[in-house]
Amino acid sequence: MDDLWYLAAAYASMIGLIGWFTWQILDRLSNVKARLDAVEDTLGEKDSEEIDASSEE
Amino acid sequence: MLAGLLIAGIGMVLGLVYAPSMSANSWNAPEAYRIIFWHVPAAWTSFLTFGMLFVGSLAWMGKRKEWGWTLSGIAAELSLLYGLCVVISGPIWGSAEWGVPWDWTDRRLNTYAVLSALALFLVLARRSQPDTPEFRDVYSGIGLFGFLLVPITYMATRWWQERHPGPIVGSGGEGSVDSTILSIWLLSFAGMAILMVGQAMVSAEVQKCEQRLAELQQRLD
Numbered sequence: 001m002d003d004l005w006y007l008a009a010a011y012a013s014m015i016g017l018i019g020w021f022t023w024q025i026l027d028r029l030s031n032v033k034a035r036l037d038a039v040e041d042t043l044g045e046k047d048s049e050e051i052d053a054s055s056e057e
Numbered sequence: 058m059l060a061g062l063l064i065a066g067i068g069m070v071l072g073l074v075y076a077p078s079m080s081a082n083s084w085n086a087p088e089a090y091r092i093i094f095w096h097v098p099a100a101w102t103s104f105l106t107f108g109m110l111f112v113g114s115l116a117w118m119g120k121r122k123e124w125g126w127t128l129s130g131i132a133a134e135l136s137l138l139y140g141l142c143v144v145i146s147g148p149i150w151g152s153a154e155w156g157v158p159w160d161w162t163d164r165r166l167n168t169y170a171v172l173s174a175l176a177l178f179l180v181l182a183r184r185s186q187p188d189t190p191e192f193r194d195v196y197s198g199i200g201l202f203g204f205l206l207v208p209i210t211y212m213a214t215r216w217w218q219e220r221h222p223g224p225i226v227g228s229g230g231e232g233s234v235d236s237t238i239l240s241i242w243l244l245s246f247a248g249m250a251i252l253m254v255g256q257a258m259v260s261a262e263v264q265k266c267e268q269r270l271a272e273l274q275q276r277l278d
Contacts, residue, residue: 003088006153010092010146011069014099017145018252021138022058025259032266039273 058259061252068245069095076241086153093238096146098246100169102253103139106132107172107207109257110179114200117193126193129200131260133179135253136203140173165213168206175203 072094079087109132116125147166148158160166179199186192 003086003153006086006089006149007073007091010089010149011095013145013149014095014142017138017141018062021134022062022252022256025256025263029259029263029266032263032270036266036270036273039270039277043273043277 058252058255061248061250061255064248065095065098065245065252066248068098068241068248071241071244076238077235084154085156086150089150089153092146092150094241094245095249096143096150097242098249099139099142099146101246102249103136103143103172104207104211105250106135106139106253107176107204110136110176110200111204114197114204118197118201125197127261127264129179129197130183130264131257133176133183133200134260135256136176137173137180138256139249139253140169140176144170144173165210168210168213172203172206172210175199175206179203 072091076091076094079090081087084090110129113125113127113129113132116122117129118125147169151160152158179196182192182196
């Protein structure tokens, strides 16, 4: 029975490591994409404000 | 990534339920041996990632290629991941079979531990040091050195047969292995390799987005 505990511990650690790493890169990707979208939106608004201002002149 | 996880998962299940049992007379832990159905493919996958580290480091050192720098960063993280899988599962099996988790006189164990420690060093260094050309050169130099350890680690069990089981692939017939075990290993390895490529692609996408974000933020400022 002890034998099976060692087996379970080994697989649990490997699954945990691979799962954690995969989750954290996917999380990093969704975070950076959200930030990128926010900055692109802000820049888009800024650019259109600048275009409006120059056309009013 | 999902396909890789699925295939590696099937390999694990086959290793647990379908692979032949070991004789309790010749093994101290006849069930714990099933650890090898992920331990060995993880080691092979780590050799692939160290190969990627070598290519990336060489591309940066030789031609100052930006993709080389990106690749070496991704490869160091993946080398650490699969290296940790090996150095954690190995001692668990060692505890069950040998009664000790580590044998400091076994060169295979020690060279692989150095390889994994090197990956850890590279990951930590990249996160803590400023990105300068000098740092990139030192980092890539260490990445190149790390790859030299791969053949030494692989051949260690042939050159100095100590505690760790001998080489299986390319052993010239000495370390013959049951065909079922070999098939499950290859299946798990295929799964892990696909998973690793998927992880590398996502990491590359993260780096691309972070670079774009930095450029846009500069424009905002």
